[in-house]
Amino acid sequence: MHIDWSFLLSALGLAFIIEGIPYFVFSERMPRILISIIERGPRQLRILGLIAMIFGLLLISFGQSLTDL
Template sequence: MEFDGKTFLTALGLAFILEGLPYFLLAERMPTVLRFLSERPAPELRRLGLTAILAGLAVVALVRW
């Protein structure tokens, strides 16, 4: 398997876009959302993160298949 820098940078750019969308579209609500997340226990945040990772892997697998 060969590393494709263009594909990697495209994926990185898309990740930045997806990360920025909530802040742009829901700027007024973000402080409340961030406060809510900061009050969650670490295990709950880890489960949320793992769910996002697995969902992302599933999307990539479906697209590549």
């Protein structure tokens, strides 16, 4: 198995950029949003994480289908 480090680092960099956008754009509201996330129970956080992973997989799948055209 060959690892394409350039692709992996590019994907990681893109993930950091996407994660940083809400903190940059909504910097005044982020403390309240983070507190509301902390106040949720473990079950709700798992569901939120699962939804995020499914959405990510769908985006990857959609992106791959665009390259097959």
